[in-house]
Structures are given as C-alpha cells and as structure tokens.
Amino acid sequence: MNLSYFDGLLEARRQGLVSDHVHLGLFVAAGQTLATAQEAMSLHHLRLLEVTEGASVVDVGCGFGGSLRMLDGQVDRLRLTGVNVDLRQIEVARGGLWRNPVDWQLCDAAAFSNHRAAWVDRILSLEAMFHFPDLAGFFAASARALRLGGRMVASTILFGPRADPASVAVVSAGFGPWPRPELGLAELCDMAHSAGLAVLQVEDLAQRCLPSFEWMCPPCPAKLTDNPVIELRRLFEAGAASYPLMVLVPQDQAGGKTQK
Numbered sequence: 001m002n003l004s005y006f007d008g009l010l011e012a013r014r015q016g017l018v019s020d021h022v023h024l025g026l027f028v029a030a031g032q033t034l035a036t037a038q039e040a041m042s043l044h045h046l047r048l049l050e051v052t053e054g055a056s057v058v059d060v061g062c063g064f065g066g067s068l069r070m071l072d073g074q075v076d077r078l079r080l081t082g083v084n085v086d087l088r089q090i091e092v093a094r095g096g097l098w099r100n101p102v103d104w105q106l107c108d109a110a111a112f113s114n115h116r117a118a119w120v121d122r123i124l125s126l127e128a129m130f131h132f133p134d135l136a137g138f139f140a141a142s143a144r145a146l147r148l149g150g151r152m153v154a155s156t157i158l159f160g161p162r163a164d165p166a167s168v169a170v171v172s173a174g175f176g177p178w179p180r181p182e183l184g185l186a187e188l189c190d191m192a193h194s195a196g197l198a199v200l201q202v203e204d205l206a207q208r209c210l211p212s213f214e215w216m217c218p219p220c221p222a223k224l225t226d227n228p229v230i231e232l233r234r235l236f237e238a239g240a241a242s243y244p245l246m247v248l249v250p251q252d253q254a255g256g257k258t259q260k
C-alpha cells in the first residue's frame, strides 16, 4: 500500500533533501535544527526503550529506517526487524550498510508477528499509530510477541476535544490513512491494557515538537487552509493536539508500577 503523502518525501529522500527520520523533532536545546531535533526525538524513544546487546528489536511503521539505523550504529549483536505497509519505504530503508541483520516485513502493524509468541525483546513505534486501522490488533500482537523482560515504546499524535474539526479533517486527509481522528489517550491506554500490556509511563511531547513547524511551513493564516502541515501546526499551537509517548511492558512483569 502506497501512502500518498510519502510520494513527495520519497522524491526528496532520493535527492538527499530529507534525512531518514520521517517525524517531528524534539527541541530540547538551543540551536537545534529540524534534522538534529528529529535525531533527538529518535534518541529519546531509544533511551526509554533500553536496548541491550543481543536483543531482538522490531520497529513498527519504520519509515526510512532512521531509528533502526541509529540503533544499528550503537548496539552490537542485535536482530532488527522493520515493519511497513509501504514497499517503497522499505526499499529506501534497506539501502546502505547495516552492521546487524535486519528482516524487513511488508505488512500491517497488527500482522507483524504472525501469531508468534515470546520472540521479541523490544518494540518501537515512533509517530505511526495514528495510521493503524487495527490498533487493538497491534497491541495484542505486541503483547504476545514480547518476551519476559520485554518493553515497548510507542508514540502517536492525538487530537483533543477542543480541536477544530475542519483542521482535523484537512490533517487526517492529507496524512492519511488516519482512521480514528477522534481517538483519545484514555481509549488508547484501555486498548493496550486489554491486550495485556501495562502502561508504565506516558509523556506528552507536543510542546517540545512545536518548533518543528517553523522549519516545515509558514505561520498559520487566520483562515483554514487546505495544507495539512499548516493545519497540524494550527492544532499544535492551539494546544488541541498531543504527542503521547507510551512506555509499555507485559502486565505480568509490571509489578504494580503502572498508570492504570
């Protein structure tokens, strides 16, 4: 399945105009560019993922493989898996040299594990869940795939109750598929919990993502536009969009340290 908003990104990647990180940046220090903030975003996720030598790591919705490539450069003896529905992205991601073996899977997020149990140590999904048509299935597959001692870090973009429906419609059409724009954090956590995962931590990165938009689009005009980047900026600036990052573990190893 080709995601249409990736048509331009793939061309820009071929021309070397964009990096292999297809997500907002995390602005935590003075003087950051969008590129260094995007690296900081991946690093923040990876720090929370706590990957150690010898681990098997799956990145679901892996884009051009930027986060997996960072890990590949940092940790030895990994078994990496990149999952995506868009073959064109996988072809870009698999290019170049990899130090650790990588398995590329062309499938939906809910199908990445193919019903296998207890074979993964770490699952990452960075800014991708808003696309997934079967989030409950994704959490169920993840809960089943994680080994004892396993850990998962997943982030997404959500709209709050104050979000202007007209802006949300432009964003969810422009960055589609976005099957559940009305989804809230409570329901997301409930889905994870019902699948057998404990939510150890949730942090909202939205405020620290905001400067990304200065690199990506002009300021928002007063009136609604048909530009999904501008309308996403409008929702972030209005405090009507959040960027939750969740740290999850199998419930039987949470030992009471859970938010739910």
Ligand SMILES: C[S@@+](CC[C@H](N)C(=O)[O-])C[C@H]1O[C@@H](n2cnc3c(N)ncnc32)[C@H](O)[C@@H]1O
Pocket (backbone or CB within 6 Å): 003, 020, 021, 022, 023, 060, 061, 062, 063, 064, 065, 066, 067, 083, 084, 085, 086, 089, 107, 108, 109, 110, 125, 126, 127, 128, 131, 132, 133
């Ligand atoms: C905003 S991009 C983030 C890419 C990558 N995680 C990164 O940080 O650079 C969202 C990614 O989710 C992928 N995606 C969309 N729908 C998916 C699905 N149903 N299953 C798996 N991946 C999906 C897209 O193709 C894209 O690579």
